[in-house]
Amino acid sequence: MAEIWIVGATGRAGQSISAELRAGGHQIVLVGRNAQRLTEAAAAIEALGGPTPRTLVTDDPVAQIATDRPDVVVNTVGPFGTTTVPTARACVTAGSHYVDLANEFQPVRSLSELDSAARAAGSTLVTGAGFGVLATEALVYELCAGRPSPTRVRVAAMPVVDGLGPAVLASVIDAAATGGLIYRNGRLERTRLGAHPQHTPLPDGTTRATVAVPTGELEAALRASGAGTIIATSSEVPTGRAARAALPIIGAVLRVDALRRTAIRLVDRWRLTPPSTPGETSWAYACAEWDGGETHQAWLQTGEGYGFTSRVAATVAARIADGDARAGAFTPAALFGADLARSAGATITIDSTAKDPR
The missing domain is CATH 3.40.50.720 (NAD(P)-binding Rossmann-like Domain)
Incomplete structure (x- = not known):
């Protein structure tokens, strides 16, 4: 075995x-x-x-x-x-x-x-x-199956978690240091961390606030769809106006290698963890658009994300x-x-x- x-x-x-x-x-x-x-x-x-x-x-x-x-x-x-x-x-x-x-x-x-x-x-x-990568990637594959590549794809990850470990917070620090990224016209483009705020729709008619973050889902959606423009958003970072204004500053600070390494060491030493996200249902969302106005949307629903x-x-x-x-x-x-x-x-x-x- x-x-x-x-x-x-x-x-x-x-x-x-x-x-x-x-x-x-x-x-x-x-x-x-x-x-x-x-x-x-x-x-x-x-x-x-x-x-x-x-x-x-x-x-x-x-x-x-x-x-x-x-x-x-x-x-x-x-x-x-x-x-x-x-x-x-x-x-x-x-x-x-x-x-x-x-x-x-x-x-x-x-x-x-x-x-x-x-x-x-x-x-x-x-x-x-x-949940990160697969939840939205699966939706993009479903939407694009048997169709030509869409022109635009947007994905959103909206998990609920009942507690996370220090390794997750260290990964968040590492990701924030990357800064904002999207694909536009087939090319990777810098954008503000926390840009592109959206009210992502859910099947029950409600919405969740999400903003663009540089996750692996961005790359996975590109490979699954071949779309020229791709935006990956998430509800896991603060979406309020003041928080969005602060995110680029935080990202710039963390791009300094010594500061980022220090932050990660402190997270590990003090066993710091990100806050839990209350709720019972984790959601993922994808929307694909084609020339001529054809649009398809999909949702993934599951329980606690971890x-x-x-x-x-x-x-x-x-x-x-x-x-x-x-x-x-x-x-x-x-x-x-x-x-x-x-x-x-x-x-x-x-x-x-x-x-x-x-």
Whole structure:
């Protein structure tokens, strides 16, 4: 049976993904830096039934991958702008497969540059295996299936979460330092962080406030649609006028390497976390427009976002471990299609008549 490493196994995502994989009967190895916390995590998994999973203590999982050559590696350690590419490269060199939860723009974009090397090595690399990336990407694939490329696509992520770990906050800091980005006429264009405020519609007639942020969903929507103009928005950052005015200043400060590294170190040392988002339903939205006025919209609905992410990552890792994948670098729906979101507990609704409000 293929062995699946969970790197960052003592964090919330790592523990949840480990539990999902163990429940599916997969052989897992819990990988982390703290021996005591790994032992506690292994005991919690053992309590679910079955033998205690193996643990691996290491301060350098990249070097450990090169030495041990695991079958599949699930990377849950943010910021992914720092961990994605080195860990994925190590997997390619070792002939291993790779999965991560990234939703920052740069790592999602950068992983595609490893596609040729991954194909040559027989490795499958998947980035964005979670609510971030998959939820909106699945909608874009649904809207564009069997049609020519649209001229414009807008996506919006509106998750609810009942608590996040320090790694997520570190990833938010890393993403904010990127600044605002959109695709216009096929080219990546700088914009203000927090620009393009929208009242994103929901199927019940209500709306959610969202603003443009440089997430991996921007790159994933480009690859799924081929559209010239793409805007990715989110409800996860403050949308008020004062907050939008402050976001570019915050982003500029964080672009100073020393300040960004200091902020990330403090987050890790003090175990700081972003605030939870109350509610019962996470939403994702996509709108695609074609020349001539044809417009199609779609919504994805699921429960708490972190639970959805764990199911997605575990499903992707399990399918790869079972040999149900092909070599190369992918986002989740690019590899397994929009039905991956449904298998993780989401429902998708498509409406070809309503118009995207601007």
